[in-house]
Amino acid sequence: MANATETKKVLDDSDITDLFEHRVSLDLTPENARFTRSGGGLISLEVTQPSGKVEFFERIVPIRAFPISSPETFIAIREPDSQMGGRGAEIGMIETLDIFPEEVSRMIRDELEHRYFTPAIQKIHSFREKFGYCYWDVTTTAGRVEFIMNNPGSNIRTLEDGRVFMYDIDGNCFTIENPAALDKHSYKKVEIYL
Amino acid sequence: MRLLFDLSPADKAAFEAASAGERILYCLPFDCRHDKRVDGRMVFTDKAIYKVIDAEVEARWDFSELSDFSVEVLYGCGAFFAKVNGNTTRLCRFISGRNLTRYSVIVEACNRITGGDTEHTVVSDAPERYCPKCGRPFIVNTHICPYCQSKRESYRKLWAMTKGLRLMMMVPLITAFIGMAITFVVPILQRTLIDDYIQNSNFDAKENWFLHFFLIVAAIVGFDMLSKVISMVQGRIAAVAGNRFTRFLRTLLFEKIQLLSMSSVQKKSTGDLMGRINNDVAVVQNFITNLLPTYFAQLLSFFLGLVLILSMSPVMSAFVFVPIPFVVWAIYLFRHMMRRLNIKQWMKGNRTNRTLQDILSGIRVVKAYGREEAAIEEFTDCTNQQAHQNEHTAKVFDTVFPLLGFALRFGSYLIMWYGNVMLFYGAMTVGELNQFNTYASIIYNPLMQITLIPRNISAFATSFGKILEILEEEPDVADARKPEHFKFKGDVSVQNVTFGYESATPVLRNVSVEVKAGEMIGIVGHSGCGKSTLINLIMRMYDPTDGVIEIDGVNIKDISQQSLRSQMGVVLQETHLFSGSVRDNIKYAKPYATDAEVIRAARAANAHDFIMRLPEGYNTIVGEKGYSLSGGERQRIAIARALIHDPSILILDEATAALDTETEKLIQDAIDKMTDNRTTFAIAHRLSTLRNADKILVIDHGRIAEFGTHKELLDQRGIYFKLVMAQTRAALEKG
Numbered sequence: 001m002a003n004a005t006e007t008k009k010v011l012d013d014s015d016i017t018d019l020f021e022h023r024v025s026l027d028l029t030p031e032n033a034r035f036t037r038s039g040g041g042l043i044s045l046e047v048t049q050p051s052g053k054v055e056f057f058e059r060i061v062p063i064r065a066f067p068i069s070s071p072e073t074f075i076a077i078r079e080p081d082s083q084m085g086g087r088g089a090e091i092g093m094i095e096t097l098d099i100f101p102e103e104v105s106r107m108i109r110d111e112l113e114h115r116y117f118t119p120a121i122q123k124i125h126s127f128r129e130k131f132g133y134c135y136w137d138v139t140t141t142a143g144r145v146e147f148i149m150n151n152p153g154s155n156i157r158t159l160e161d162g163r164v165f166m167y168d169i170d171g172n173c174f175t176i177e178n179p180a181a182l183d184k185h186s187y188k189k190v191e192i193y194l
Numbered sequence: 195m196r197l198l199f200d201l202s203p204a205d206k207a208a209f210e211a212a213s214a215g216e217r218i219l220y221c222l223p224f225d226c227r228h229d230k231r232v233d234g235r236m237v238f239t240d241k242a243i244y245k246v247i248d249a250e251v252e253a254r255w256d257f258s259e260l261s262d263f264s265v266e267v268l269y270g271c272g273a274f275f276a277k278v279n280g281n282t283t284r285l286c287r288f289i290s291g292r293n294l295t296r297y298s299v300i301v302e303a304c305n306r307i308t309g310g311d312t313e314h315t316v317v318s319d320a321p322e323r324y325c326p327k328c329g330r331p332f333i334v335n336t337h338i339c340p341y342c343q344s345k346r347e348s349y350r351k352l353w354a355m356t357k358g359l360r361l362m363m364m365v366p367l368i369t370a371f372i373g374m375a376i377t378f379v380v381p382i383l384q385r386t387l388i389d390d391y392i393q394n395s396n397f398d399a400k401e402n403w404f405l406h407f408f409l410i411v412a413a414i415v416g417f418d419m420l421s422k423v424i425s426m427v428q429g430r431i432a433a434v435a436g437n438r439f440t441r442f443l444r445t446l447l448f449e450k451i452q453l454l455s456m457s458s459v460q461k462k463s464t465g466d467l468m469g470r471i472n473n474d475v476a477v478v479q480n481f482i483t484n485l486l487p488t489y490f491a492q493l494l495s496f497f498l499g500l501v502l503i504l505s506m507s508p509v510m511s512a513f514v515f516v517p518i519p520f521v522v523w524a525i526y527l528f529r530h531m532m533r534r535l536n537i538k539q540w541m542k543g544n545r546t547n548r549t550l551q552d553i554l555s556g557i558r559v560v561k562a563y564g565r566e567e568a569a570i571e572e573f574t575d576c577t578n579q580q581a582h583q584n585e586h587t588a589k590v591f592d593t594v595f596p597l598l599g600f601a602l603r604f605g606s607y608l609i610m611w612y613g614n615v616m617l618f619y620g621a622m623t624v625g626e627l628n629q630f631n632t633y634a635s636i637i638y639n640p641l642m643q644i645t646l647i648p649r650n651i652s653a654f655a656t657s658f659g660k661i662l663e664i665l666e667e668e669p670d671v672a673d674a675r676k677p678e679h680f681k682f683k684g685d686v687s688v689q690n691v692t693f694g695y696e697s698a699t700p701v702l703r704n705v706s707v708e709v710k711a712g713e714m715i716g717i718v719g720h721s722g723c724g725k726s727t728l729i730n731l732i733m734r735m736y737d738p739t740d741g742v743i744e745i746d747g748v749n750i751k752d753i754s755q756q757s758l759r760s761q762m763g764v765v766l767q768e769t770h771l772f773s774g775s776v777r778d779n780i781k782y783a784k785p786y787a788t789d790a791e792v793i794r795a796a797r798a799a800n801a802h803d804f805i806m807r808l809p810e811g812y813n814t815i816v817g818e819k820g821y822s823l824s825g826g827e828r829q830r831i832a833i834a835r836a837l838i839h840d841p842s843i844l845i846l847d848e849a850t851a852a853l854d855t856e857t858e859k860l861i862q863d864a865i866d867k868m869t870d871n872r873t874t875f876a877i878a879h880r881l882s883t884l885r886n887a888d889k890i891l892v893i894d895h896g897r898i899a900e901f902g903t904h905k906e907l908l909d910q911r912g913i914y915f916k917l918v919m920a921q922t923r924a925a926l927e928k929g
C-alpha cells in the first residue's frame with residue numbers, strides 16, 4: 001500500500017471528485033425530460049441535469065418498481081442492460097405517468113406492455129394432473145395457450161386483492177384478474193388452489 | 195438444441211417469393227407480438243433476416259445494415275434486438291423460457307454472418323429441453339417428458355426398487371390367504387354347531403354329544419387364535435418390509451440429491467426437498483408395502499367369497515349386488531369433491547409447514563424487529579385455516595362414507611328377508627343362513643375398500659412422480675468417464691470463460707487468467723461483479739458455458755470431483771458451521787485428522803486462543819449454524835477448516851471481512867507461512883487484506899478489467915488505483 005505522504009500527494013494531484021461517477025437518479029418531469037420515438041421505434045430521452053448539462057440517450061428502458069402491487073407508479077427509466085455489456089444505470093424515476101403529456105405516457109405505457117407479458121386467463125378449458133405436473137389449457141387475453149406447471153402449490157400465488165398469479169414451468173406468468181368472475185366450470189378448476 | 199425449425203407451407207411460399215433462393219441457415223419461432231401469442235418464424239439466410247408470419251413476410255433486414263445483436267430478458271418474454279443502420283430496433287419477441295437460449299446462440303450466429311463467415315453455421319450442443327413428440331418440456335436436466343412417459347415405464351422402475359423386498363411383500367398375501375381360509379372354515383363350524391347341536395333337541399341321538407360339542411367350540415376358538423397370531427406375524431413382517439423400503443428409498447434419494455449439481459439443487463427449496471425425502475417417501479412406502487398387498491388380499495377374498503356365496507345360493511348372492519350400481523354412481527359423483535378436499539387439505543398443511551420453517555429459521559430477525567406478534571398471528575392464521583379445512587374434510591368424509599356403507603349393506607336386509615322366508619318354508623337351516631351372512635359380510639369389506647382406491651392411487655402417483663423427478667435427473671456437472679486423480683502443483687489457468695446462471699445473461703464474459711503455482715491472487719471489484727462466481731467455477735460448482743479451466747494443464751472436467759475438492763480449501767462468503775463441536779467442525783474436511791492437526795489449523799487461523807477460553811475447549815458445541823459464536827469467531831473456525839487438509843489451492847471469499855485489522859494481520863501472517871507453495875485466491879473489499887497478494891485481479895461487470903502486481907496497477911491509474919485512493923482517503927479523513 002502506498003504510504004501516507006505519497007498518497008496525499010497523489011490525492012492533491014488528481015481530481016478525486018469524479019473518480020467514481022455515480023449517476024444520481026433524477027425525478028423525471030416534463031420539464032427536465034424529453035421523451036421521443038427513436039429511429040428504431042423505441043424510446044429516446046434527453047434529460048437536463050440540475051447542473052444544466054443536457055444528456056441524450058438513444059434508447060431508454062422503462063421498468064416498473066412494483067410490477068405486481070402497483071404497476072402504474074414508480075417507473076424507473078434506465079439505460080438498457082445490454083449497453084456496452086455492463087449494467088445499465090438508472091437515469092431517473094417517474095412517480096406517476098400522468099404528469100406527462102398524453103402521447104409520452106402512451107409511448108411509455110406501450111413500451112411497458114412490451115416488457116411485461118402477463119396474459120390474463122379468461123377461460124379454463126381443461127386442467128389435468130399427471131405425476132405431479134399440471135397441464136392447463138386456457139384462453140387468455142393473448143389467445144389460447146396450453147401451459148404446464150410443476151407443483152401448483154407453490155406456483156399459484158393469490159394476492160391480498162384477490163388477483164391470482166400463476167407461473168408455468170418456463171417461468172412465464174399468467175394472471176386471473178378476478179377469479180370470482182370466471183365462469184363456473186373454469187372457477188371450479190382453479191378453486192382448490194386458491 | 196434445435197436451431198432450424200420448419201416453415202409451414204404457406205410461410206415457406208411467402209418466404210420463397212420474397213427471397214431470391216437464399217439458403218436458410220437458421221429458422222427460429224417467434225411467438226409473441228404486441229399482447230398476443232402468435233406462431234411466426236424468424237428466418238436467417240446468409241444475406242438477411244426475414245420475419246415471416248401468417249403467410250406473409252412482415253419484415254426483412256439485410257445483414258449489411260445490421261449490427262450489435264443482443265437478447266434481452268423481459269418479464270414473461272424475451273426480445274431480440276439489433277441496430278438497424280445504427281438505430282437500436284426490436285426485431286422480435288418470444289416467450290422467454292422456451293426460446294431464450296436459442297436466441298442467445300443466434301446472437302453469436304449473426305455475429306459470425308456479419309463477420310463474413312456463412313460457411314460455418316453455429317451448432318449448439320446444449321441439450322434440447324423440450325419433448326420432440328409433444329413439445330412439452332422435459333423434467334429439468336432429464337430427457338423425460340412427464341406427459342409422454344408411459345406409466346408402465348415408471349412402474350417398471352418402481353418394481354426394480356422393490357428388489358429384495360418382494361418375498362416380504364408376498365407375506366401379507368400368504369397370510370391373508372391363510373387368514374381367509376380360516377374365515378371361511380369358521381362359518382362352516384358355526385353352522386354345524388347351530389344346526390346339529392344348538393337347534394337339535396334330540397341330545398341322545400349322538401354319542402359323546404358333549405365331547406363333540408366341546409371339540410367344535412375349541413376348534414372355533416383355536417382358529418380364531420390362529421388368525422390373530424397370523425395377523426400378528428403379518429403385522430411384524432409388514433413393518434420390517436415397510437421400514438426397509440423407506441430406508442432404501444430415502445437413502446437413494448438423499449444420495450442422489452448429494453450428487454446433483456449446485457444449480458439443480460438450488461432450484462428447489464430446502465422445504466421442498468425435505469418434503470420429498472420425508473413425506474413423499476412415506477406415501478409411496480405405505481402404498482407399496484401396505485396398501486398394495488392389502489388390495490390383492492382383498493381382491494382375493496372378494497372372489498373367494500363370491501364363489502362361496504354363489505355356490506350356496508345364487509338368488510341371495512344377487513341381493514348382495516343390488517345396491518352396488520348406486521354406490522358406484524355415488525362414488526363417481528363424489529370423486530371430484532373428495533379429490534378436491536384432499537388437495538385442499540394437503541395445501542393447507544403444506545402452507546403451515548412452510549410458514550413454520552420460515553419463521554423458525556429466521557427467529558433472530560423476528561426478535562430483532564420485535565415482530566413476535568406478527569409471527570404468532572401469521573402462524574395462528576395458518577393453523578386455523580388448516581384446522582377448519584381438516585374439520586370440514588373430516589365432516590364430509592364421515593358423513594359420506596357411513597352413508598355409502600349403509601347403502602352397500604342394504605343388500606343384507608334383503609338377504610335377511612329372503613333367508614327368513616326360506617327358513618319358514620324349511621328350504622334353509624339357521625346355520626346355513628348364518629354361514630351365508632358371514633360370507634356376504636366378507637365380500638362387503640373389499641367392496642368398501644374399492645371406494646378408497648382411487649384416492650390412494652392419486653396420492654401415490656403424485657408422490658412417486660416427485661421422487662422419480664429427482665432420481666431421474668442426470669447431474670449436469672458429472673465426472674468424466676475416466677476421471678484423473680493426481681496431486682496438484684497448483685497452476686490454474688482460466689481460458690476465455692463465459693458463464694451465466696441463466697444462460698442468457700452472462701455474469702462472467704470471456705475471462706482469462708493464468709496463475710502460477712504458489713501465487714496469491716487478490717480479486718477485487720464492486721459487489722455483484724462476479725467474484726464469487728469465478729471462484730464457484732474454479733471449484734467446479736458449475737460448468738462454464740464457454741471456455742475451459744485447467745489445473746496443472748488438465749481440464750477440471752477431466753479431474754475427479756473428489757480429487758479436485760479434496761485439494762482445495764475454501765472459506766465461503768457465508769460461513770456455515772454444522773451443529774456439533776468446534777473440533778468436529780474443524781475436522782470436517784479431513785475426518786481422520788489428529789487432535790494435533792486440529793490445534794495446528796486452529797492456531798494458524800488464530801482461533802486457538804478464543805477456543806481455549808470456551809468452557810469445553812475444542813469440545814464446545816457451537817449450536818445450530820454456529821450461533822453461539824461471534825461472526826468473526828465463526829469465520830476463524832471456517833478458516834481452520836479450510837487449512838486443515840493442507841490444500842494445494844486455497845480460496846478465501848471475504849474470509850476475514852468480519853475481523854478487525856489486527857486479527858486479520860495475525861491470520862494473514864500465519865497463512866502466509868503456510869502458503870509458500872499454495873495457490874491462493876483471496877477476495878476482499880478491504881484492500882489492506884490483499885497486501886501480501888502477488889497479483890491483483892480487478893473484475894468489472896463480469897470482465898477482467900485489470901490484472902497485475904499492486905505496483906503495476908497503481909501505475910496504470912485505472913479502477914484499482916481509484917479504489918486504493920478512495921479507501922486511503924476515507925482512512926485519512928477519519929484519521
Ligand SMILES: Nc1ncnc2c1ncn2[C@@H]1O[C@H](COP(=O)(O)OP(=O)(O)OP(=O)(O)O)[C@@H](O)[C@H]1O
Nearest residue numbers: 460695696701720721722723724725726727728767
Ligand atoms: N445462484 C445464483 N443464481 C442466479 N444468479 C446469481 C446466483 N449467484 C449470484 N448470482 C448473480 O450473479 C452476479 C454475480 O454474483 P457474485 O456472487 O459472483 O458477486 P460477487 O462479485 O461475489 O459480489 P459480492 O462482493 O457482493 O460478494 C450477481 O448479479 C448475482 O445476482
Ligand SMILES: [Mg+2]
Nearest residue numbers: 725726767847
Ligand atoms: Mg461474493
